[in-house]
Every structure is written in C-alpha cells, then in structure tokens.
Amino acid sequence: MSEPSLGEFEELVLLFVAAHNQEAYGVLILECLEEKLQKKVNISAVHVALKRMENKGFVESNFGGITNERGGRRKKYYSITSLGKKVLDRQYELRTSIYNQIPKISFGQ
Amino acid sequence: MKPQPPKRALKFFRWFCREDYLEEIEGDLVELFEKRYEASPARARRGFVWSVIKYFRPGFVRSFFNIKNSNTAMLQHNIKISWRNLKRQPFFTVLNTFGLAIGMAGTLLISLFIYDELSFDKMYPGSDRIYRVNIENKIAGEVNKYAAVSSPLANVMRRDYPHLELVTRFRHTEGKLIRQVDAEVNVKEMHVVGVDSTFFDMFGFDLLIGNKATAFNEQNSIVLTRSAAEKHFDINKAVGQSMLMDNKDVYIVTGVIDDMPRNSLFRDHTVFLSLNSFADHDSPAWNNWNFPTFARLRPGASVAEFQEYLGTVKERYLIPWAMTFVPGLTIENSREESKRTGNYMIFDAIALEEVHLNSPNLSGEFSANGDIQNIYILALIGVFMVLLACVNFMNLSTARSLRRAKEVGIRKTLGSERVGLVRQFLTEATLISFMSLILGLGMAVLVMPYFNQLADKSLEIPLLSPLFWMVLILAMLLLGLFSGSYPAFLMSKFSAIKALRGGAIKTRDGNVRSILVIVQFSVSVFLIVSTMVVFQQLKFIQNKDLGYNKDQILVIEDVDATGDQVLTFKEEVKRLAEVSNVSLSSYLPTPSERNGTTFFPKGHVLQSDYAIIIGNWDVDFDYVSTLGLEMLVGRDFDSNLATDSSAVIFNEAAVAQLGVTPEEAVGMLVTDDFRDGSETEMDWKTIIGVVKNFHFETLRNGIDAMSLTIGTESKKMMVKLKSSDYSASINRIERAWREVAPGQPFDYYFMDDSFNETYKAEQRLSKIFVVFTVLSIFIACLGLFGLAAFNAEKRSKEIGIRKVLGASVSQITYRLSVDFLKLVALAVVLSIPLSWIAMNRWLQNFSYRIDIPEWVFVVAAVLAVIISLLTVSYQSIKAALSNPVKSLRSE
Incomplete structure (x- = not known):
C-alpha cells in the first residue's frame, strides 16, 4: 500500500506543525507562513491542509481550554504523528539525496 | 467592547459549516479578525467575509442529510430501515415490485392511449367553437x-x-x-x-x-x-x-x-x-x-x-x-x-371535438371514429390492473405483519409514537412503488412498439416532458401511500406488551385479506368472461351466413382505367381456366361506393306515403351469380333479354318498404324518374325478382332496403376463382391487365380480407382484452402465490404436528389449499352476474349478436379454480413435504 502523498503547501504546514508541536493552531500557522513566505495566505487554505493531513493521519488535534480570547471559543492544537514525522523525514532525505547528486554547475558566462 | 465580526457572514458560516469544525475555525476567524481590526477595521471585515466564502467548499460544508432532530433525519432513517427490510425479504420484495411494475406499465400504456384518443381534433385554433352540421333522417x-x-x-x-x-x-x-x-x-x-x-x-x-x-x-x-x-x-x-x-x-x-x-x-x-x-x-x-x-x-x-x-x-x-x-x-x-x-328530417350540429369519440361512424365521415365506450373499458382495465397490484401489496404486507410484531413492540417500547411507525411503513411502501416505477417504465419502453402495433397507433413515451414526470412521480407517491396505508394502519396498532410477550397476536386482518383475494379473483373472472364473449361474438360475425359468398373472390380496383377496353378485359379474364365467374360493378357488399334513390310505384308517383328511399346499385348481368346471391322469387338479370336493362331487382327489405309480399312485387312497375312530365313519359322499371336479404353493411347494422339495376360504369371487377393456387391465377390476370392498361397500377384484394377489415376495431379490442386479461390474472397469481407461501410458513408448526401424528401429504396439501379455493369460488359467484350484465350491454352494439352461452361461465370458473390451484399447490405441497423435525425442533 502506497503512503498518502504530501503536497508542497501541505508539507510547509506540516513543518510548522512539527516546529510548534502541541502549540500549533490555525492562526499561528498562518502567521508563520505569511512571515516566511512573504505573501498573503488565506486562513481557509491552512485549514484545508490541516484537515486533509488529519484525514491522512499525519497530524492529530485536540482542543485547548476555554480562554477569554476569541469570544470564548477553544483553540484546536495540532501535533505531528509518527507517520507524519516519517513522511517528513523521508521527504527531507529524498530531497537532500537528490540535491547532493547535483554536480557543480557553473552559471558563468 | 470588542469588535464584532460581520454578523451576516458569521451567521452564514454557522449555517453551513460542519459541526465538528465549527468551533475551531470560527475561533481562528474571530482571532484573526480581532488582530487585523486594529490595523484596519474595513479590511478586517472584508477579509473575514472573504475567508467565510472560501470555506464554502465540499470538505467544510456539513451534510444536510445529517441534520439531527429534524424530519430529514427521520426520513433517512426510515429509508435505510425500509431498504434493510426489503433486502431481508427478497422473495416478498420481488413479488411485490414485479406485480406493481406490471400494473404500472400496463396502466401507463393505457393512459397514453387514452390521452391520445382524447386529444383528437383539439389542435385547431378555436376548435371548441367549430361545429359540424349533420342530417338526421327517419324514414320507414x-x-x-x-x-x-x-x-x-x-x-x-x-x-x-x-x-x-x-x-x-x-x-x-x-x-x-x-x-x-x-x-x-x-x-x-x-x-x-x-x-x-x-x-x-x-x-x-x-x-x-x-x-x-x-x-x-x-x-x-x-x-x-x-x-x-x-x-x-x-x-x-x-x-x-x-x-x-x-x-x-x-x-x-x-x-x-x-x-x-x-x-x-x-x-x-x-x-x-x-x-x-x-x-x-x-x-x-x-x-x-x-x-x-x-x-x-x-x-x-x-x-x-x-x-x-x-x-x-x-x-x-x-x-x-x-x-x-x-x-x-x-x-x-x-x-x-x-x-x-x-318520419322526419332535421339538420343539427355536433361539436368538432366530440366527433372522434362521441359520435358513431356516420356516412360522410372523414375517417373512422374511435368509441368512447372502448375508452371507458380500457380505463376500467387500467384501474383494475393497478388495483390488483395494490391489493397484492396490502395482502402480502399484512400477512407478514406478524413477523414484524417484535419490531413494532421494540419501537414502541423505545418511545416511538404511532405516527412514526405509520411513517416507517409508508416509506417502505413508497420505496417499493419507486422501484416498481423504474421497472415498469423500462417495461413500457420495451413493449411500446408491440403495443402500437396492437392498438394501431404511433405513441411514444414522453420521456422529455416535465409534466409527464410530474404526473408519474405523483402517481407513484399516491400509489405507495395508498397501498401502504392499510398495512401501516394495521401494524402500528399492535400493543407493545403483547408483541414482545410472544405468541399469537390476534388481528382481524384475515377477513380483510380474504376480501382482497375475492376482489382480485372477481376481476380476473370478469376479464376472462369478457374476453371469451368478445371472441365468440367475433367468431359469430365472421362465420355468419351473410347471404352472399365472399370466399375466393378477387376484387380488382380501378378497372375503369382500362378505358373502353374494360369489357375485353372482362372476357379475357373470364376465359382463364381457374376463373369461374367475373362481374363488373362499383358496388360491393364490402366497403365500397354507395348510392341511393327514391322510387315511386306506378299509380302513386309523388305521393310521399308511397315513396321508398333505398339503396340503388349499378351492377352487370353476372353480379348475382358471382356473389352467389339467392333469389327469393322471380329471376336474375338475363343478358339475352334486351328489356332487362330497364329491370330492377329488390331485396326483401325494399319489398317490405313497398308494403307488398315478394310474390306481389314481381312484375310491379316503379320509377325514380319522376321529376318531369307525366307518368307516360317517365322511365319505368319492372321488378323482375326479389333477392334474399344479404349483409352489405357491417353486422352492427341491420340490412337496409336496396335495389340492383343494370349499369355500365364500374370501377371494380370481382373475379370468382376456382383453384386454390391464388398466386398463379393473380399472375395470369395481371398479365392480361398489363396488356389492356399499361402503366396503370394493378390493385387487388380479396373480398374476405376486406370484410375482415371492417371488424378491425373489434379484433383490436379483443386482442387488447386478451393481453390485459392475462396480465391482470398474472398479477393476481403473484399475490396469491406470495400469500400461499406465507400461509404455509405460518402454519409450519401445525403441519409438523399433523405429520407427526400421521397425516398424509395429500391431506395436508388439501388443508392448505382449500381455504384459498373457497375464496376463489366466492369470487366466481360474485363476478358471473356482473360480467353477464356488462357483456350483454356491449353486445347491444350489434344488430346480430350471440346469446352469451352458459359454458363461458363454466370455463371461466374452472379456469380461475385451476389457475389458483396451481398457484397455491406449489407452496402447499412444498410445505407438506417438508421435514416436521425442522419445524418442531425450535420449540
């Protein structure tokens, strides 16, 4: 059985979830993304990616406590699963191994 | 006071978003909104709305069929349970669906036919104001x-x-x-x-x-x-x-x-x-x-x-x-x-839209009319078919109700109200009705070409018409509700305690079921009798002594196209060895030209009391012998007597109008040339003979008065053939035709075919009768079959005990079948007088008709009994042969 695939945007979101494990939630991820990518991202795109990855089993989520912020609505914190980590590792390995195969290319005149 | 996100967008979001995502996403949205509000309230609002819109996509929209605490949830539940129930009883489901589908297909075809018949002459602008003027004339x-x-x-x-x-x-x-x-x-x-x-x-x-x-x-x-x-x-x-x-x-x-x-x-x-x-x-x-x-x-x-x-x-x-x-x-x-x-004569008017169905075929009609009576009969058959199928459903459902008593009991214990149960059972019925609709529609599409052939129509199923679908779906729902209503009513009545305690639940639905079976078989027997009577009447007409011999007569059309060669052609054909007689005339006893005239007997010219208005056919000297007409008194035309060109032959009915006996009539002088001059200058004709009445109109009508005179202009030629090798004879006649009339079409037909053509409407009716009778009986049998199966199952313990105590297979089969036979017998008794009355009324349309023979009823009764016996006995024998250990073991 082939493992579920991981899209580019999804990979970014997953990286942030891993980076802020247990602390990551929609708005936080959005802000990180906007900061790193230097472009506008819609919150819905983040949620789509999160929900998809949750279905694929790369992340899991649980509600935080009720606070005074956000009109009393609870945050949902995401954390990476072992499967998610494995996929991320493999993706990283694959990229570096291919990257290392690149011969020295000169872009000179 | 915190800034409030746009209310309408939020409301919309709460409406469509799936519940498990709602809190999280709404929270994120609000948080983001609050953060951005500080920078620019307007932009924050816009961003909020835009995000909400972006969430409106498949992954986030809730399933609207999943709304809990609402009717839709209950409906979905009902459908699911219904489907499971139907799957659990495939035998019962197939029987029901199939029966209902046949009923629907049949009724659909009949409805389309009736709709077409009713649509006649309604397409002209202002057609409801168009009238046709008729003449009504009473004479003699x-x-x-x-x-x-x-x-x-x-x-x-x-x-x-x-x-x-x-x-x-x-x-x-x-x-x-x-x-x-x-x-x-x-x-x-x-x-x-x-x-x-x-x-x-x-x-x-x-x-x-x-x-x-x-x-x-x-x-x-x-x-x-x-x-x-x-x-x-x-x-x-x-x-x-x-x-x-x-x-x-x-x-x-x-x-x-x-x-x-x-x-x-x-x-x-x-x-x-x-x-x-x-x-x-x-x-x-x-x-x-x-x-x-x-x-x-x-x-x-x-x-x-x-x-x-x-x-x-x-x-x-x-x-x-x-x-x-x-x-x-x-x-x-x-x-x-x-x-x-x-006597009278009057002009009157009939609405154009009424002409096709509500007026009999008159002379001067443009095309053959339909008959509103046939429409009624067909509509009745259509209703019967659906009714039979519904009855099947009610019968089988109520019969199986005992099996579901536990379900009802548990549902009631868990707080289901009666309305809920009724809904459940109605859903089941509607589901069956829906499946039948699809199956029936398929059937109708398949048999449409055959039906068109049968009914001489070119109907189509209007699959593209929204109105058609609306009617169809409405009919389906009504049918489902109607056939499901009784079982639902009955089953929802069970008391929870009794149902769960086990043991027999006493219902009185057995009586209702018996009545339903009686209704089904009454209808079947009625249809069998009707079909047989229609067939008998048709056979009677076709074999009736018509007063002339229509067999082996070839009619050649348009012989006047040969011009002055017509007599040569006649002699030519007459010389052929296989031809026994030839006659020229435009007037045949089968559909052809008609002409009438007024005769006055000598001494009473222009005295209207003595006028007789009768048919008058121009024929030649061989006419009487070719058709085999029988002379009552007097003689046939004789080509050797020059005076016979001014002679006339009357039929019996014409002589009766004259008010004399046939013997007195021979030798009388009559004239139809009375308009000018005195009696001496008029052209007098001598009655040389009286021919026995022969049927030249269909047997729906009586025999009119008519007369034969010698004429020269004729359009048709009758050739009486001897041999039975018709094709060789026709070839030889055609060769002769090619010589005298090159380029003219050689049109011919056999007189008996043309005669049979006249009864096409009745033949069509009888065929339609047969088809739908067979279908109706089939539906009834499906129901009976299911009922018998259920009965055998219900009494399996009883059968087991009887077998253990030494009952034989035949005794048990008898016990299981006899109940049904009683019902069928009762149905026969009920339907025989009804069918007798109905068919007698139908026969009134014919001047010449059979008395309904008693054996028709005997045959119908025996047929009904045999069919029901065959249907029931399979199940009964199966039950009687089963091993009693199996049925008794579980106790």
Missing part, C-alpha cells in the same frame, strides 16, 4: 344520420345566421389515380376531398409551398400533402405542375401542405381539390347530401340558438325547393304528414 321507422349535408346549406347559413365566424364545405370523392401529365405510372390516392377556400382559415393550416389565400380559388386546383407530393416531384418545384386525375382531368398544383396531424379527422387525407372543380358545387338541390359542412361560431355565441336555427332550415328552404317540382306540396301538409308517419 329507421333513423339514419349523415355527416354530409346539402350543397346550398353553407351559403344559406352564411347569409342568415350572423353568429357564425366562418363556414367551410367539403365534398367527398372516391380514391383517385394521379400522375403528372407526362408521366406514365399512376399513383393511387385513397383519400381525396374537395375543399373550400376557407379551409385554411377554419383549421389553421398553412401551406409549405404556395399561397394559401389563392390556392383554391381556381377550378381544377390541387394541393397535395408533402408525402403525396414527394411521390411525384421535388416539392419545391410543385407549384404549377399539371396532374392528371383518373387519366382524364387535368389539375394544376397550387400548393403543398404538411402531412395532416395524426390525431385529426383529416389524418388519412393526402389530396385536396378546389371545391369548384366539382360539377355540383353550386347545385341548388337540397336532396344531394355530399357536402360535409363545418361552421365556427363567434366567441360567446350560443350553441342552442344555432341548433334552433338549423331546425328551421328545412321549412325555410328545403320544402320550398321541393315545392317547385312536387305538385300540391305545402309546408302545412308536409308537417301533417310527418306527424302522421313519424
């Missing part, structure tokens, strides 16, 4: 109606009666041979009619080619339908072509009209001639009834007034016209006479 105790009237009537109406918008006249004429002037081969067109220039306005027709305003202005103008025109030339070149009619008259094509609508009284007509081409088109004679006349009333005009006006026409015009040549005739004495004799 017999009432006759004619669909064609006198030629001057149209003009008189136009002049006298201001409430008419439009009047148009037709003139019937026989079939014609048509070719282009320079072409060689003739085409026979059977349905040709003369029309007024107002034809197009009256019926809203348009010409494809040509100018409708002038198309019928000139004499000898002809308009062809598209398909008739295409036989001769490209329709774009049609206008101005010269056509030769019957090899002598030249007509100029002035237009091409589209083929007539299939549900119009003109549907057969292909050739329209300008009315003024006919010599008698402006004849002042009121006694020549050749002109079908239609009038369109102005909106709001009273029909009763129009009828009243028509009632006055006779005294205002017809009698004054007759007074010009009948000495001594006055309006007063004609009134007096009609009072004394009871």
Whole structure:
C-alpha cells in the first residue's frame, strides 16, 4: 500500500506543525507562513491542509481550554504523528539525496 | 467592547459549516479578525467575509442529510430501515415490485392511449367553437344520420345566421389515380376531398409551398400533402405542375401542405381539390347530401340558438325547393304528414371535438371514429390492473405483519409514537412503488412498439416532458401511500406488551385479506368472461351466413382505367381456366361506393306515403351469380333479354318498404324518374325478382332496403376463382391487365380480407382484452402465490404436528389449499352476474349478436379454480413435504 502523498503547501504546514508541536493552531500557522513566505495566505487554505493531513493521519488535534480570547471559543492544537514525522523525514532525505547528486554547475558566462 | 465580526457572514458560516469544525475555525476567524481590526477595521471585515466564502467548499460544508432532530433525519432513517427490510425479504420484495411494475406499465400504456384518443381534433385554433352540421333522417321507422349535408346549406347559413365566424364545405370523392401529365405510372390516392377556400382559415393550416389565400380559388386546383407530393416531384418545384386525375382531368398544383396531424379527422387525407372543380358545387338541390359542412361560431355565441336555427332550415328552404317540382306540396301538409308517419328530417350540429369519440361512424365521415365506450373499458382495465397490484401489496404486507410484531413492540417500547411507525411503513411502501416505477417504465419502453402495433397507433413515451414526470412521480407517491396505508394502519396498532410477550397476536386482518383475494379473483373472472364473449361474438360475425359468398373472390380496383377496353378485359379474364365467374360493378357488399334513390310505384308517383328511399346499385348481368346471391322469387338479370336493362331487382327489405309480399312485387312497375312530365313519359322499371336479404353493411347494422339495376360504369371487377393456387391465377390476370392498361397500377384484394377489415376495431379490442386479461390474472397469481407461501410458513408448526401424528401429504396439501379455493369460488359467484350484465350491454352494439352461452361461465370458473390451484399447490405441497423435525425442533 502506497503512503498518502504530501503536497508542497501541505508539507510547509506540516513543518510548522512539527516546529510548534502541541502549540500549533490555525492562526499561528498562518502567521508563520505569511512571515516566511512573504505573501498573503488565506486562513481557509491552512485549514484545508490541516484537515486533509488529519484525514491522512499525519497530524492529530485536540482542543485547548476555554480562554477569554476569541469570544470564548477553544483553540484546536495540532501535533505531528509518527507517520507524519516519517513522511517528513523521508521527504527531507529524498530531497537532500537528490540535491547532493547535483554536480557543480557553473552559471558563468 | 470588542469588535464584532460581520454578523451576516458569521451567521452564514454557522449555517453551513460542519459541526465538528465549527468551533475551531470560527475561533481562528474571530482571532484573526480581532488582530487585523486594529490595523484596519474595513479590511478586517472584508477579509473575514472573504475567508467565510472560501470555506464554502465540499470538505467544510456539513451534510444536510445529517441534520439531527429534524424530519430529514427521520426520513433517512426510515429509508435505510425500509431498504434493510426489503433486502431481508427478497422473495416478498420481488413479488411485490414485479406485480406493481406490471400494473404500472400496463396502466401507463393505457393512459397514453387514452390521452391520445382524447386529444383528437383539439389542435385547431378555436376548435371548441367549430361545429359540424349533420342530417338526421327517419324514414320507414329507421333513423339514419349523415355527416354530409346539402350543397346550398353553407351559403344559406352564411347569409342568415350572423353568429357564425366562418363556414367551410367539403365534398367527398372516391380514391383517385394521379400522375403528372407526362408521366406514365399512376399513383393511387385513397383519400381525396374537395375543399373550400376557407379551409385554411377554419383549421389553421398553412401551406409549405404556395399561397394559401389563392390556392383554391381556381377550378381544377390541387394541393397535395408533402408525402403525396414527394411521390411525384421535388416539392419545391410543385407549384404549377399539371396532374392528371383518373387519366382524364387535368389539375394544376397550387400548393403543398404538411402531412395532416395524426390525431385529426383529416389524418388519412393526402389530396385536396378546389371545391369548384366539382360539377355540383353550386347545385341548388337540397336532396344531394355530399357536402360535409363545418361552421365556427363567434366567441360567446350560443350553441342552442344555432341548433334552433338549423331546425328551421328545412321549412325555410328545403320544402320550398321541393315545392317547385312536387305538385300540391305545402309546408302545412308536409308537417301533417310527418306527424302522421313519424318520419322526419332535421339538420343539427355536433361539436368538432366530440366527433372522434362521441359520435358513431356516420356516412360522410372523414375517417373512422374511435368509441368512447372502448375508452371507458380500457380505463376500467387500467384501474383494475393497478388495483390488483395494490391489493397484492396490502395482502402480502399484512400477512407478514406478524413477523414484524417484535419490531413494532421494540419501537414502541423505545418511545416511538404511532405516527412514526405509520411513517416507517409508508416509506417502505413508497420505496417499493419507486422501484416498481423504474421497472415498469423500462417495461413500457420495451413493449411500446408491440403495443402500437396492437392498438394501431404511433405513441411514444414522453420521456422529455416535465409534466409527464410530474404526473408519474405523483402517481407513484399516491400509489405507495395508498397501498401502504392499510398495512401501516394495521401494524402500528399492535400493543407493545403483547408483541414482545410472544405468541399469537390476534388481528382481524384475515377477513380483510380474504376480501382482497375475492376482489382480485372477481376481476380476473370478469376479464376472462369478457374476453371469451368478445371472441365468440367475433367468431359469430365472421362465420355468419351473410347471404352472399365472399370466399375466393378477387376484387380488382380501378378497372375503369382500362378505358373502353374494360369489357375485353372482362372476357379475357373470364376465359382463364381457374376463373369461374367475373362481374363488373362499383358496388360491393364490402366497403365500397354507395348510392341511393327514391322510387315511386306506378299509380302513386309523388305521393310521399308511397315513396321508398333505398339503396340503388349499378351492377352487370353476372353480379348475382358471382356473389352467389339467392333469389327469393322471380329471376336474375338475363343478358339475352334486351328489356332487362330497364329491370330492377329488390331485396326483401325494399319489398317490405313497398308494403307488398315478394310474390306481389314481381312484375310491379316503379320509377325514380319522376321529376318531369307525366307518368307516360317517365322511365319505368319492372321488378323482375326479389333477392334474399344479404349483409352489405357491417353486422352492427341491420340490412337496409336496396335495389340492383343494370349499369355500365364500374370501377371494380370481382373475379370468382376456382383453384386454390391464388398466386398463379393473380399472375395470369395481371398479365392480361398489363396488356389492356399499361402503366396503370394493378390493385387487388380479396373480398374476405376486406370484410375482415371492417371488424378491425373489434379484433383490436379483443386482442387488447386478451393481453390485459392475462396480465391482470398474472398479477393476481403473484399475490396469491406470495400469500400461499406465507400461509404455509405460518402454519409450519401445525403441519409438523399433523405429520407427526400421521397425516398424509395429500391431506395436508388439501388443508392448505382449500381455504384459498373457497375464496376463489366466492369470487366466481360474485363476478358471473356482473360480467353477464356488462357483456350483454356491449353486445347491444350489434344488430346480430350471440346469446352469451352458459359454458363461458363454466370455463371461466374452472379456469380461475385451476389457475389458483396451481398457484397455491406449489407452496402447499412444498410445505407438506417438508421435514416436521425442522419445524418442531425450535420449540
């Protein structure tokens, strides 16, 4: 059985979830993304990616406590699963191994 | 106070977002909004709305079928449970679905047929204001109606009666041979009619080619339908072509009209001639009834007034016209006479839309009419079929109700109300009805071509019409609710405690079930009897002694196309070894031309008491012998006697009108040449013989008075063949035809075929009867089969105990079958008188009819018993053969 695939945007979101494990939630991820990518991202795109990855089993989520912020609505914190980590590792390995195969290319005149 | 996100967007979001995501996403949205609000409130609002819109996508929108605590959830639950229940009882489900599907398919076909019949002649603009004028004439105790009237009537109406918008006249004429002037081969067109220039306005027709305003202005103008025109030339070149009619008259094509609508009284007509081409088109004679006349009333005009006006026409015009040549005739004495004799003649009008179904076939009709009675019969059969299928459903469902008692008990214990249970059972019924609809529609599509053949129609299932689907779905829902209502009512009544405690639940539905079975079999027996009676009547008609011999007679059409060669041709054919006799005449006992005249006996000329208006056929010397007519007294025409050209032969009915015995009639002098001069100058004919009555109209009618005289103009030739090798004989006759009439079509048919054609309507009816009878019985049997299966199952313990105690297989089979047989027997008893009454009424349509033989009822009864026995016995025997250990073990 082939493992579920991981899209580019999804990979970014997953990286942030891993980076802020247990602390990551929609708005936080959005802000990180906007900061790193230097472009506008819609919150819905983040949620789509999160929900998809949750279905694929790369992340899991649980509600935080009720606070005074956000009109009393609870945050949902995401954390990476072992499967998610494995996929991320493999993706990283694959990229570096291919990257290392690149011969020295000169872009000179 | 914190900033509030846009209310409407939030509300929308809460409405569509799935519940498990709602809190998280809403929270994130609000947080983001609050953060951005500080920078720019407007932008934050816009961003919020935009994000909400972006969430409106499949992954985030909730399933609207999953709304809890609402009717839809319950409905979904009901459908799911229903589906499981149906799957759990595949035998029962298939039986029900199949039966209902057959019923639906049959009813669908019947409905389409009826819808088509009802749509006749409704497509013309203002068709509800168009009326046709008829003549009703009573003479010698017999009432006759004619669909064609006198030629001057149209003009008189136009002049006298201001409430008419439009009047148009037709003139019937026989079939014609048509070719282009320079072409060689003739085409026979059977349905040709003369029309007024107002034809197009009256019926809203348009010409494809040509100018409708002038198309019928000139004499000898002809308009062809598209398909008739295409036989001769490209329709774009049609206008101005010269056509030769019957090899002598030249007509100029002035237009091409589209083929007539299939549900119009003109549907057969292909050739329209300008009315003024006919010599008698402006004849002042009121006694020549050749002109079908239609009038369109102005909106709001009273029909009763129009009828009243028509009632006055006779005294205002017809009698004054007759007074010009009948000495001594006055309006007063004609009134007096009609009072004394009871004879009358009146013009009246019938609505065009009524013509097709609500008027009998009159002489002068454009095309054969339908019969509203057949529509009623078919509608009844359609209703029967659906009813039978519904009854099946009720029977099987209630029968199985015991099995579901536990389900009902548990549901009630868990708090289900009765309404909920009823809904559950109704859903089940509707589900079955839905599956049947799909299956039935498929069946209908498949059998449509055969049905069209059977009914002589070209119907289609209007799969693209939204109205059709609406009606269909509505019918399906009604059917589901109707057939499910009784079982639902019954089953939801069970008491929870009793149902769960186990043991028998006493319901009285057994009685209802018995009644339903009785209804089903009553209908079946009724249909069996009806079918057999229709068949008997048809057989009776076909084998009835008609007074002439129609067998082995070949009729050749249009022999006048041979011109002056016709007698040569006759001799030629007569010489052939396999031909025993040949006769020329336009008048046959099977459908053909008809003509009538008025005779006065010598000494009573122009005394209306003595006038006899009877059929008058021009025949030749071999006519009587070729047809095998029997002379009662007197003799046949004799070609050796020169005087016989002014002789006449009467039939018995004509002699009866004269008021003398056949023996007295022979030798009497009569005349139909009474209009001018004195008795001495009139052309007198001697009655030389009286022929026995023979049936020249269909057996629905009696035998009219008629007379035979020697004539020379004939269009048809009858050839009596000896051998049975018809094709060889026909080949030889055709060879002779080619010599005398090259290029003319050789049209022939057998007289008995033409005779049978006359009863096509009855034959069609009988076939339709058979098909739907078989279907209905089949549906009834499906139900009975299911019921028997259930019964055997319910009594399996009883059977087991009986077997253990030593009952034989045959005893048990008997016990299981006899209950059903009792019901069937009761059904037979009920339906026999009903079918007897109904079929007697149907037979009243025929002048010559059978008495319903008793054996028909015996056969129907035996058939019903045998069919039900076969249906039941399979299940009974199966149950009786089963191992008692199996059924008793579980206790």
